[in-house]
Amino acid sequence: MxxxxxxxxxxxxxxxxxxxxxxxxxxxxxxxxxxxxxxxxxxxxxxxxxxxxxxxxxxxxxxxxxxxxxxxxxxxxxxxxxxxxxxxxxxxxxxxxxxxxxxxxxxxxxxxxxxxxxxxxxxxxxxxxxxxxxxxxxxxxxxxxxxxxxxxxxxxxxxxxxxxxxxxxxxxxxxxxxxxxxxxxxxxxxxxxxxxxxxxxxxxxxxxxxxxxxxxxxxxxxxxxxVVCSDALLDYVQALLNATREAGWLMHGLSPRAGLSLVRAAKAWALLSARELVLPEDVQAVAVAVFGHRLQAANSDGDEGNEMVERLLRSVPIP
Amino acid sequence: MFEFRTYRPPDRAPDRHAANGLLLSALAALALHTQRLPVWLMLGVCSLIAWRYLLENYSWRHPPRLVRWCLLLAAVVAVFNTYGTLLGREAGISLLALLVGLKILEIRSLRDYFVSVFLLYFLTLGAFLFSQSLLTAGLAMAVAVVTTAALARLSLPNSLPISEGLRLTMAILWRAIPIMLVMYLLFPRIQGSLWGLPGDAFDARAGLSDTVTPGSINALSSSDAVAFRVDFADQMPHARQLYWRSLVLSRTDGNAWSRARDPVTVNADSWLSRGIGKPIDYTVDHEATGHRWLVAMDVPATVPPEAVARPGYILEAKRPVHQRFQYAMQSYPAQSAEPLTSAAHALHLRTPRPTSVRVQTLIDAWRREPDPVLAVLRYLREQDFGYTLTPPLLRGDFLDEFLFVSRRGYCEHYAAAFATLMRHLGLPSRLVVGYQGGDWNHAGGYLVVRQADAHAWVEVWREERGWTRVDPTAAVAPERVELGMNALKALLEQGALPGELAPAAIRALLEGSWLARQWLHLGMFWDAANTAWNRWVMAYGPERQQRFLRSLGFEAPSWAQVAATLIIGVAALLLVLAATLLWTRNKSDPVTAAYRRFCAKLGRSGLVRRADEGPLDFYHHILTARPELAADSKPIIALYVTLRYGNVARADLVDQLRGRVRRFRVAHQ
Missing domain, CATH: 3.40.50.300 (P-loop containing nucleotide triphosphate hydrolases)
Known part of the structure; x- marks a missing residue:
């Protein structure tokens, strides 16, 4: 890479x-x-x-x-x-x-x-x-x-x-x-x-x-x-969390603990990629694994958790 | 609170749902025109939309170019065949509707979708060429919301839920309200024909005509169209006083009555001085008629600025009434006697001699009575004269036929017969045409007078009292005057004979079912809402705009000045909107701004960064799409990443980034 x-x-x-x-x-x-x-x-x-x-x-x-x-x-x-x-x-x-x-x-x-x-x-x-x-x-x-x-x-x-x-x-x-x-x-x-x-x-x-x-x-x-996690990155994480809370197609939004988990996982991923700072790409790389089991579709025939995370990532612009 | 977000343009064709949204809004826009467009055209456009639906949802094939050309040709020929022209209001809208259908059918690229949406807005706007009522405005607004939602669905990524599109729609429409208000207040309003529409813009409307023959007013009795509405400053006068005069007919050939030929303008000041009793102040909200004559309650004492006074207490508008307009009036219950010139005296006695012997005998008998007026009224009341909405057709000598054979008639039969008899008896008389009565709208607190309330009565000149109103219809069917036309019609429908029922029995007959009463109330509320719309929104015409502009400080505003103000106003609003937008986006630091400029430079060459694309991914994007730019992009991306995500705040690095972005050039391919 x-x-x-x-x-x-x-x-x-x-x-x-x-x-x-x-x-x-x-x-x-x-x-x-x-x-x-x-x-x-x-x-x-x-x-x-x-x-x-x-x-x-x-x-x-x-x-x-x-x-x-x-x-x-x-x-x-x-x-x-x-x-x-x-x-x-x-x-x-x-x-x-x-x-x-x-x-x-x-x-x-x-x-x-x-x-x-x-x-x-x-x-x-x-x-x-x-x-x-x-x-x-x-x-x-x-x-x-x-x-x-x-x-x-x-x-x-x-x-x-x-x-x-x-x-x-x-x-x-x-x-x-x-x-x-x-x-x-x-x-x-x-x-x-x-x-x-x-x-x-x-x-x-x-x-x-x-x-x-x-x-x-x-x-x-x-x-x-x-590993450094800047305010700009936290803005992005918060934007993702807010999007889950505002989205009508989700049963409920994500908790602050989920956000904390995402940041921790992204930091580890950045280290694995030999970087001392976290990039939005690191967040995106771990988001499916971290959020997938925490999201539930509002209607039962909705998407799978993983698909919902991908949809979420696509819809939230990086600030 | 809504915040503007960066939405990336869709990277692929809109999905099925977005396309279906467009089709739905096309159907909605088409539905607005259901009443005006011919059936074949509605079916045609619907089938074009259905074709697109099948194409979109069931993978039908796109029609080949030849088929599309043939359809276009057929559409143009069919419209020309129906209207004889391609121009004009109806033909134009028909053609537009067909073209919308064809455009939707041939959609291939994203651009075609957007073109279709704008055509749909245009089609929606077309509804206002036909009607500007509250109903039309409400429906058009609803269609506009649906169309905007379809547009939002097309513009947003397919993955976003529909609610997101609706939210964007509402945010857009909400922000459009100030612009709408400025346009409403400042768009130059031009007196006369609206937008310079061709002749077919003004339909021939039902209403009074300036010649009355027995049977001519009868045609109006079934028309529910509103003639005018009246707002009284104080209490509503008694039903017996509600005589609304429009025209005075003085010439007769024994059958038809028409106006005197010399339209003299009279000084209205003389009207005021003759009024007797307590003045009644009211405002008339007059519907468009296409004619000049206006209505005023007996006896008018003022003349509105838009009209001139004519002999016989008649108001005539300076221009034909093509648009609904309002005027304030004052009337008196009676007026003092005025002298009658000898010429006028002669005019109001002129009538052909009766041809029938039995009529002449009757006249001779009445001549010997102390008061011939009362004698004739008594005759009408006591003989078996009847009131009917379906009078038999009269042939030959009208007076003879009516007085001795048919004895059934409508107000104008009685008025015409009575006035002719008066002239034979040597009393100057004339026919007054207008309206009588009206329905009180409880919801709005005003009187509604419909075309069905059209009425004709007689004025007889008496030496001591001047022109005196005599309503022969009241002698035959007092309910017509006491209860109004609606009640009379209801009674006639139930087989009751006018003039023969006790008030209690009439009340019992008129008491409708609970449901009917609720329906009536609902109708009143709807009429009141419409009236408020007309009074507050539609009545803002050229005069009010001038007044508004003067209040803004214009001395004598020309339409060019108004247009300039409008453009400046809208531009200012857009600037404010854009400024708030830019401010929320660009309050970010110089690092973000520099990176945005970098992305914009690449974006102009077609290398658009997706909103969810991070800097590293974007670098790989550049590397694959434009490898020759990678060398210049690499340090920029590295600096950006370090400064933005590395918690590094070093001014020299920021300057370095800005310098590199400034020097960054994209050679266009």
């Missing part, structure tokens, strides 16, 4: 952009032909947001989550959500230890840096809210004791948009906890051919070497905070 000679300043001073580019390239070896999805997912994690991946089975949702964790050098755990899943299965239980004559907390699978919540909509609301509360608080409270979750901490939840029978779709307020929603989509013809020829992705995953560690990743997250 040409950058029109915009000065590239490495904010952290030690090759943040190059390091991130390496991550994208490495993940791209496993997930073929999905660079934009990888970049969005990485921006989401850089912006300290949780990610919801919504697509049909078999397009690589789980692999994407697993690969990201592996390449970023973060420990990974996976929770398969089922209808009989209990909160304790996620958070952990206290067990009486005969040796020490006391209860000892056995941490659940949530105590990992990257938690893959597979098919989140299949669990009961009770189990779902245990996870979502942990996401919000960054800590787990079990039997009066508070246990801090590791840093960084991400939840990558997946859900299958179809086959909604016997599932508990996430309510709007809980969808809002996810910074982005992505759909992976089918690979291109070329990528699919390559996929069919190559060895199993799982084995490839095993052989993958991490390109950074948790410490490095947290410092990159702090770098995102230093």
């Amino acid at each position: 040409m950058d029109a000679g915009i000065k590239k300043v490495d904010l952290a001073g030690h090759g943040a952009a190059a390091a991130l580019e390496r991550v994208v390239a490495q993940v791209g070896q496993v997930i073929l032909g999905k660079t934009d999805t990888i970049r969005l997912a990485l921006s989401c994690l850089l912006a300290r947001g949780h990610l919801l991946i919504e697509d049909i089975p078999g397009v690589g949702k789980t692999t994407l989550a697993h690969t990201l964790a592996k390449v970023l050098g973060l420990n990974f755990s996976r929770i398969q959500f089922t209808s009989d899943l209990l909160p304790a299965d996620i958070l952990g239980v206290s067990v009486y230890d005969t040796d020490s004559q006391s209860f000892r907390f056995h941490p659940g699978p949530i105590f990992a840096s990257v938690v893959l919540a597979d098919e989140i909509n299949r669990a009961t609301p009770k189990a779902q809210s245990a996870l979502l509360e942990a996401m919000e608080e960054n800590q787990v409270t079990a039997e009066g004791e508070t246990h801090a979750l590791p840093r960084p901490f991400f939840v990558i939840a997946t859900q299958n948009p179809r086959h909604q029978i016997g599932t508990f779709p996430l309510p709007e307020s809980q969808l809002d906890r996810f910074l982005m929603r992505l759909d992976v989509g089918f690979p291109s013809q070329e990528a699919e051919r390559k996929l069919l020829r190559a060895i199993d992705r799982r084995m490839l995953l095993e052989s993958l070497k991490p390109s950074m560690d948790a410490h490095r990743f947290t410092s990159l997250q702090r770098t995102v905070d230093r």
Whole structure:
């Protein structure tokens, strides 16, 4: 991508952009032909947001989550959500230890840096809210004791948009906890051919070497905070928010939290593009992923969320 | 509050919905002319629009050029065939309507859409050539809103919802109101024929004629058209006093009555001095008639500035009344006697001798009576004379036939017969034609007099009292005068015989159903609204404009001065509008201004930045569309991005950006 000679300043001073580019390239070896999805997912994690991946089975949702964790050098755990899943299965239980004559907390699978919540909509609301509360608080409270979750901490939840029978779709307020929603989509013809020829992705995953560690990743997250976001850009973000509030074809406008999420994601995207300042293009690049699951059409036969965001972007001029 | 936004022009053809919006507004504009255009033409234009609809929605093929030419030729020939001309009001509008249909059919580019919209505005405007009533104005306004909404839909990106288009429409129309007011007040108003329209602009209107033959007023009895409206300064006088005189007919050949030939102008001051009783002040709101004579209540004492006084208390306008106009009047219930010159005395006695023996016998009998006037009235009342709206046709000697055979008639039969009898009896008499009565409009507080209220009565000259009004119709059908023409018609329709019913029975008969009464009230409100429109909006003619301009400080405003004022006024308004627009857009910093100039330079060469296109995307746009400009554009974009989005405030960089933009040149391809 040409950058029109915009000065590239490495904010952290030690090759943040190059390091991130390496991550994208490495993940791209496993997930073929999905660079934009990888970049969005990485921006989401850089912006300290949780990610919801919504697509049909078999397009690589789980692999994407697993690969990201592996390449970023973060420990990974996976929770398969089922209808009989209990909160304790996620958070952990206290067990009486005969040796020490006391209860000892056995941490659940949530105590990992990257938690893959597979098919989140299949669990009961009770189990779902245990996870979502942990996401919000960054800590787990079990039997009066508070246990801090590791840093960084991400939840990558997946859900299958179809086959909604016997599932508990996430309510709007809980969808809002996810910074982005992505759909992976089918690979291109070329990528699919390559996929069919190559060895199993799982084995490839095993052989993958991490390109950074948790410490490095947290410092990159702090770098995102230093990306410049000018008043001119905030004008644009506010124009977008106002447009959602004034548009008659939307059920309701977007909240300030949605605007905040957009700015954070755009900053991460700018860093990924090796820029120290956010441009309207960065906002446009992440808008579909950030706004898509937060918008609802006024009439039920209206557009899909993503189409509505595109329509919104087209109708709001850049100030 | 609406703010002007930068809307980018549509980058592709308008979608189906935008095209259908245009078709809808075309149908609306066409509907305005339903009453005037021939049926074949309406059907023709509708089918052209339907063709376009099929083309737009069901992918029909565009008609080839040859077909379009043939259609055009057929349209011109058909219009010429119908009207015998292509010019004039009706032929012109017909041709315009057909051309609108054809233009819509041949639409291909965005420009064609806009041309069609402007033709539609023109077609809408055409409705005012026929009528300037409140109804027309309201309907035309509605059509204008629909057309503007279609225009907005065409101009906005297809993805925007319809509500956005409506909002833009309302914002535009709202801002047009001051311009509309200035145009209304200052557009030069020229006396006489409107816009120099050809002759067919003034339809022949129903109304009084200056010759009365038995049966001529009868033709008006079914006309609901309003003749005039009256606003009384005080209370409305009693129905018996509501005699509105228009014409005095003094010459007769025994059958037809007509005006005396010498139209002398009389000094109206003499009228004033003769009035007796309490003066009645009122304003007449006169409809267009195409004639000169005006109405005044018996007996007028003043002459409006637009008219002259004629003998017999008659007002005559200085120009034929082609437009509705108002005048203030004062009348007295009676006047003192005036001397009758011997020539006038002779004129008002002149009549052919009766040919029938039985008429002559009757006259001889009356001559011996102490008061022949009362004797004749008594005869009419006591014999079986009847009032009817459908009198039998009279042949031969009118007086003989009427007095002995038919004995049925309308006001002019009685008036003509009575006046002729008076002359035979040696009493100077004349026929007065005008209106009697009227309907009180409760909603507006004024009197409505319709053509159906047309009436004829007699004036007899008595030595001691001068010209005295005698209404022989009242002797036969007192309800005509007491209750008015409407009530009489209602009674006749129900089979009641005039002059034979008790007041209570009449009231019972006239009491309509609840629904009918509501309908009547609604009609009154509508008439009142129309009258207000005419009084406040339409009455602003040349005189009032002159008065308004004088109040603005013009000594003797010529139409050229008025036009100049109009242009200056509209220009000033547009400037104010443009200034507010520019101010809201350009209050931004020099960086944005420089970038706008840069985009404008590229825009002029066809490289338009989309409103939602960021600087980097625009750079890539330049790179693909005009690679030779990329080298010059790159530093400009980089500076702009750094200054605007990088929170960098460095004057030297701003100067550098402005300098580069200034030096930036686009070679036209």
